Amino acid sequence: MSLLTQEVEELMEKHFGFSGFREGQKEIISDVLSDHDVLGILPTGTGKSLCYQLPSLYLEGITIVVSPLISLMVDQVKQLKAKGFKRVTAINSMLDFRQKKHRINNLHHYKLIYCSPEMLQNEHFMTQITSLHISLFVVDEAHCISQWGHEFRTDYLKLNDVIKKLKYPRVLALSATATPQVQDDIVKYLERPEMKKRVYAMDRENLTFTVEHVENWQEKMERIEHILRMHPVSTMIYFSSREWCEKVCFMLKEKITNLKVAFYHGGMEPDDRLLIQQQFMNDQLDVICCTSAFGMGVDKPNVRLVIHFHLPTQKESYIQEVGRAGRDGDSSVGLVLYSKGDEQIPIHLMELELPTENQIKHVYEYVNPLQLNSIEEKQEEIISQCELSESQWKFILFQMEKFHVVQDGIISKDKEKIENAYRHTVTYKQERFSHKVQKFYELLEWVHGDECRRKTIYQSFQKGFKAPTENCCDFCGFTFNEWEPLIVTRERKVHSWMEELKEIFHQEGPDEKTI
Amino acid sequence: MFHTILLDSFQKIQMERSDSAIFHLLTGKKSSQTVQDANTLNLKNYFGIYKTLKRKDFDKEILYLMKLGFIKSNPHNTTFITNKGITFLQHHMENNKGLHWLSGYHLHQMAPVFWSRIQLFIQTASNVTRGNNRFVPIVDQELTIQWMKQFFVQYKGQLDVIFNDMYEELCNLLSKQPSQQASIFVSQLTGFNKIGLSKFQTADRFQMTKHDVEMYTQSTLHFMMNQIYEKKGQYKRLLDFIPNDFHKLPLTESAKQTLRFLNSGIPLNTIAKKRRLKLNTVLDHVIEIAFVDPRFPIRKYVSEEVEQQILEVTEKLDTKRLKTIKEHLPEHVDYFAIRLVHAIHFRSSNPTKELPTI
Numbered sequence: 001m002s003l004l005t006q007e008v009e010e011l012m013e014k015h016f017g018f019s020g021f022r023e024g025q026k027e028i029i030s031d032v033l034s035d036h037d038v039l040g041i042l043p044t045g046t047g048k049s050l051c052y053q054l055p056s057l058y059l060e061g062i063t064i065v066v067s068p069l070i071s072l073m074v075d076q077v078k079q080l081k082a083k084g085f086k087r088v089t090a091i092n093s094m095l096d097f098r099q100k101k102h103r104i105n106n107l108h109h110y111k112l113i114y115c116s117p118e119m120l121q122n123e124h125f126m127t128q129i130t131s132l133h134i135s136l137f138v139v140d141e142a143h144c145i146s147q148w149g150h151e152f153r154t155d156y157l158k159l160n161d162v163i164k165k166l167k168y169p170r171v172l173a174l175s176a177t178a179t180p181q182v183q184d185d186i187v188k189y190l191e192r193p194e195m196k197k198r199v200y201a202m203d204r205e206n207l208t209f210t211v212e213h214v215e216n217w218q219e220k221m222e223r224i225e226h227i228l229r230m231h232p233v234s235t236m237i238y239f240s241s242r243e244w245c246e247k248v249c250f251m252l253k254e255k256i257t258n259l260k261v262a263f264y265h266g267g268m269e270p271d272d273r274l275l276i277q278q279q280f281m282n283d284q285l286d287v288i289c290c291t292s293a294f295g296m297g298v299d300k301p302n303v304r305l306v307i308h309f310h311l312p313t314q315k316e317s318y319i320q321e322v323g324r325a326g327r328d329g330d331s332s333v334g335l336v337l338y339s340k341g342d343e344q345i346p347i348h349l350m351e352l353e354l355p356t357e358n359q360i361k362h363v364y365e366y367v368n369p370l371q372l373n374s375i376e377e378k379q380e381e382i383i384s385q386c387e388l389s390e391s392q393w394k395f396i397l398f399q400m401e402k403f404h405v406v407q408d409g410i411i412s413k414d415k416e417k418i419e420n421a422y423r424h425t426v427t428y429k430q431e432r433f434s435h436k437v438q439k440f441y442e443l444l445e446w447v448h449g450d451e452c453r454r455k456t457i458y459q460s461f462q463k464g465f466k467a468p469t470e471n472c473c474d475f476c477g478f479t480f481n482e483w484e485p486l487i488v489t490r491e492r493k494v495h496s497w498m499e500e501l502k503e504i505f506h507q508e509g510p511d512e513k514t515i
Numbered sequence: 516m517f518h519t520i521l522l523d524s525f526q527k528i529q530m531e532r533s534d535s536a537i538f539h540l541l542t543g544k545k546s547s548q549t550v551q552d553a554n555t556l557n558l559k560n561y562f563g564i565y566k567t568l569k570r571k572d573f574d575k576e577i578l579y580l581m582k583l584g585f586i587k588s589n590p591h592n593t594t595f596i597t598n599k600g601i602t603f604l605q606h607h608m609e610n611n612k613g614l615h616w617l618s619g620y621h622l623h624q625m626a627p628v629f630w631s632r633i634q635l636f637i638q639t640a641s642n643v644t645r646g647n648n649r650f651v652p653i654v655d656q657e658l659t660i661q662w663m664k665q666f667f668v669q670y671k672g673q674l675d676v677i678f679n680d681m682y683e684e685l686c687n688l689l690s691k692q693p694s695q696q697a698s699i700f701v702s703q704l705t706g707f708n709k710i711g712l713s714k715f716q717t718a719d720r721f722q723m724t725k726h727d728v729e730m731y732t733q734s735t736l737h738f739m740m741n742q743i744y745e746k747k748g749q750y751k752r753l754l755d756f757i758p759n760d761f762h763k764l765p766l767t768e769s770a771k772q773t774l775r776f777l778n779s780g781i782p783l784n785t786i787a788k789k790r791r792l793k794l795n796t797v798l799d800h801v802i803e804i805a806f807v808d809p810r811f812p813i814r815k816y817v818s819e820e821v822e823q824q825i826l827e828v829t830e831k832l833d834t835k836r837l838k839t840i841k842e843h844l845p846e847h848v849d850y851f852a853i854r855l856v857h858a859i860h861f862r863s864s865n866p867t868k869e870l871p872t873i
Contacts, residue, residue: 078652099657272714274651275705275712275713278651282708497689500701501685502682504637504707505637505679505682507682
C-alpha cells in the first residue's frame with residue numbers, strides 16, 4: 001500500500017505539479033486503485049477530476065468519463081493537454097462526422113476518453129470500446145442519475161447497461177452535491193451495491209453568506225457599485241439571462257472605471273468565451289458578469305466575491321456557484337440580492353424545461369399506431385409540430401420508452417399501452433414540476449429565513465458544519481464595512497502597440513531595437 | 516470601416532442585385548453568381564473578407580445605414596446609395612488606407628489560416644521562452660495545432676532566433692500602418708501572462724464596432740501577406756506562416772470536379788449525368804471556371820459572331836442585367852452564352868494577377 005501511495009504521489013508531482021492532496025482525494029484514489037467501486041461526494045473546488053485523472057495514468061487500459069456537458073468536457077481536455085497530458089480526447093455530438101469517425105476509430109490511442117451519455121448509445125462507438133480494455137468507468141455529475149438530483153438526465157439511467165457491456169470495469173461515481181436520497185439512487189441505478197461511499201462535508205469554512213433584500217433592480221445596481229468601490233476584489237456576478245448579464249456589465253463599466261468588467265454567457269462565440277475566461281483566470285479582469293454557463297471548470301483560486309443578481313433554481317446550484325469563491329482558503333463572500341418578484345424568473349425557467357400538458361397530448365396523438373412505424377421517421381416533424389425543445393422531447397421520449405410505447409425505435413400498436421403511457425407521462429410531468437418548485441421554495445425559504453445562513457444552507461445535505469474561520473453570515477454579524485479581503489493589484493497602463501508587442505516578445509530595454 | 520465597405524459595395528452593384536448579393540460576397544459564398552458578381556462588379560477585394568458575419572448582424576447594419584440616410588431602397592427590392600452616402604463614402608475611401616489593402620478574392624481562404632498560425636505560435640513561443648509549458652492555447656483548430664507541431668520539430672533548437680526575427684518582421688510591417696490599425700492587431704495577440712482581447716473588447720477599446728475590428732484585422736492580414744510575398748527576402752520567417760496553396764484557382768469544390776471532367780474532354784451533358792447534377796448546375800460551374808481561368812476555351816461554347824453581338828448590346832444598353840440584354844438579342848442566344856461572354860470580358864480590368872507559388 002505504501003509503495004502504491006508513493007508511486008501515486010510521484011505521478012501527481014510529475015503531471016499535476018503539486019504534491020499535497022486535498023481532502024478526500026487520496027482516499028478515493030487509493031480505493032479506485034485497489035479495485036473498489038466508489039461513490040465520491042466531494043464539494044466543488046476540491047479537485048474531483050483528479051480522482052480519476054491520476055488513476056487513469058496508473059492503470060493499464062482506458063478510463064472512460066461520462067460527462068453531461070460538452071463545454072465541460074472540452075474544458076477538461078484543454079486543461080489536461082495544457083498540463084502535458086496528451087492521450088486524452090472528448091467524443092461528443094459537436095464533432096463533425098469526419099473528426100468523430102477518426103477519433104472513434106483511433107480510441108486505442110487514448111488513455112482517457114470523455115464522452116456524453118448519448119455517445120454510449122451509439123452503436124459504432126460501443127462496438128469500438130467494447131473491444132478495448134476499459135479499466136475504469138467514471139460517472140461525473142452522478143446526481144444526474146436521480147430524478148431527485150438537481151439535474152436529471154434520462155440517458156444516465158442507461159449506464160447500468162453500458163457497464164454490463166463493458167464487462168464490469170471498476171466504477172467511480174462523482175458528484176459535488178447529492179443528498180442522502182440521491183446517493184442511494186446512484187448506487188441503485190448503477191447496480192453496483194458494493195460501492196464504497198466516500199462522502200465529504202460540503203461546507204467551506206472561509207465563506208461568508210449574506211442576503212440583502214432591496215426594492216428593485218436599480219437598488220441592486222447601487223449596492224454592487226457601492227460594494228465594489230469599497231472592495232475592488234475579483235468578483236463574479238450571476239444572472240439568469242444573457243440580456244441582463246450584458247446590460248449590467250455595460251452599466252458597471254461606465255460607473256466603475258478603475259475596474260475591468262466583462263460579460264460571459266453561452267450565446268458568445270467559443271473563441272471569445274475562451275479569451276474572457278482566460279483573462280479572468282489571469283486577473284486581467286476584475287469583475288465578470290455571467291450566467292450559469294460560466295464557472296464549470298474555472299478553477300480560479302482568488303475569487304473573493306460571488307454576487308447573485310438573480311436567484312438560481314435550487315440550493316444545490318447556489319452552493320455550487322458560491323463555491324467558486326475562495327478556493328485558496330482566504331476570506332470570501334457570497335451575496336444574494338433579492339427583490340420582491342424575483343421568484344418569477346426561476347419558475348418560468350422551470351416551466352420551459354418540461355413539456356406542457358398540451359404538448360404531451362399532441363405527441364401521443366402523433367403516435368397513432370395506424371400511421372407510424374418507426375419513431376425516427378417522424379421525430380423531426382413531431383418536434384417542430386409540437387414546438388418542443390430538446391429537453392422536452394427527451395422527457396416524453398423517455399417516458400414512451402419506459403412504458404414500452406417505443407421499443408428499439410418501433411412504435412407499439414397497442415392502443416391501451418399508449419393511453420396508459422400518456423396518463424403516466426402527464427402525472428410524471430406534474431410530479432417533476434412540483435418537485436422542482438419545491439426545491440426552489442427551499443432556496444427561497446433560505447433567502448427569507450431568520451436564522452444563521454450557514455446552518456440553513458447546508459442542513460439538508462449533511463449534519464453540522466465546521467466552525468467558520470471568517471465572519472459567518474449576515475445573521476451572525478457580518479457587514480461589508482468590516483470585511484477586509486485580500487486584493488490583487490495589477491498594474492494596468494494603456495501601452496502603445498509597440499510597447500505591447502515588445503512585452504509579448506520579451507524585448508526588454510527601451511529602444512534597444514530601432515525600427 | 517465596415518460601413519464604408521457596405522456603401523462601396525452598394526455603389527458598385529448599382530441596384531442590380533439585392534442586399535443578399537452583398538452578404539454572400541462578404542461571407543465568400545461559393546456560388547457561381549457570387550463569384551461572377553465579385554468579378555464583373557469590381558468587388559473582388561471584398562470577396563470572403565468576413566466569413567463569420569451573421570445574417571442578423573448584416574441586416575442590422577443595413578437598417579442602420581438606412582436610418583442615417585446613406586442608402587435607400589426602391590420598390591424593386593434593390594438598394595441604392597444616396598448623395599449623403601456618397602459624400603461619406605468618398606471621404607472615408609480617401610482617408611482609410613486599410614480599405615485599399617484588402618484583397619479578399621485571392622487571400623480570403625489563406626488569411627484565417629495565417630492568422631491562427633501567427634496567434635498560436637506567438638502564444639506558444641512567448642510562454643515557452645519564459646519556461647511556461649502549461650497554458651491553454653487560444654486557438655483550437657486541429658489543423659493549426661498540427662501545423663505548429665511540425666513547425667516546432669522542423670526548427671527545433673532555433674526557437675529564440677525565430678521568435679526574435681518574427682518580432683522584427685512584425686514590427687516592421689506594422690510600422691507601415693496607421694498606428695490605430697496596428698494597435699487593433701496587437702491588442703488581440705496573446706503572450707506570456709497576457710491574454711489578448713476579444714473582438715468585442717477591442718471594439719470597446721477603440722470605440723468602434725466589432726465589425727470594424729474584423730475588417731481592420733483582415734486588412735492587416737492581407738497587407739502583411741502581400742508585403743511578405745512582394746519582398747520575400749525581407750520576411751523570411753513570416754513567409755513560413757502562409758499556407759502554400761496560393762496557386763490554386765479559387766473555385767468551389769464542386770466546380771473543381773467539373774473542371775477535372777472538362778479537362779478530360781467529357782461533354783457537359785455526360786458530366787451532369789455522371790455527377791447526378793442538373794445541367795444548369797454544371798453550366799454554373801463552367802461560368803465560375805471562365806471567371807478565374809485565363810486559358811478558358813470560349814470558342815467551344817460561343818462563336819465569335821455571337822460574342823460580338825453580346826458585347827455590342829451590353830455596351831449599347833449600358834447594363835449588365837441579363838434579362839434586358841437577352842431581350843435585345845436574337846432568340847437563339849441563350850443566357851449561358853451571355854453569362855459566359857460577360858465572365859470572360861469583365862473578369863477584371865487587369866487580368867488575374869498571377870500569384871507566385873512557394
